[in-house]
Amino acid sequence: MQTGTFTSSHGPWITTAFFALALYVVGAGMMDSFVVYHTWKFIGNAEFPLAHAESGSRVVQVFVLPLIATTVFLILLFWHRPTAISRKLIWVALISIMIAWLSSAFIQIPMQIELDKGLNPALLQKLIDSDWIRFVPQMVFLISVLAMMSKSLRKK
Secondary structure (H helix, E strand, C coil), X not given: CCECCECCCCHHHHHHHHHHHHHHHHHHHHHHHXXXXXXXXXXXXXXXXXXXXXXXXXXXXXXXXXXXXXHHHHHHCCCCCECCCCHHHHHHHHHHXXXXXXXXXXXXXXXXXXHCCCCCHHHHHHHHHHCHHHHHHHHHHHHHHHHHHHHHHCCC
């Protein structure tokens, strides 16, 4: 059912929630990648396990749960979106966010589990180096979100 400039009556709030969450998770992901990971290099061996555990426990609340919500709202956009946003653009965003999820699951999280045991400078560097596999799709996701925002704000 189309309702004016949206494909459904739920479109306005779903789109707004998605845009807010999407911008938040991109920023949080950048903080994780460029601040947290690199800061771990300067934590001593004795302090590292506690610092890593504390960081890991917070990342679920601050990053993972909002990322799950972002993914759900992104999927909802297939049915509840501004009519100016094409499904192709949503597919681009979904594929890019799924690549980031898969990279986390199969590359970064196993390294994080190993780092739970203690500081391993070589593994930490490998984690930092492999993070580009998440960063590049994150940037594609961001560009697609900004394109969606631009299209939805244009006057007809």
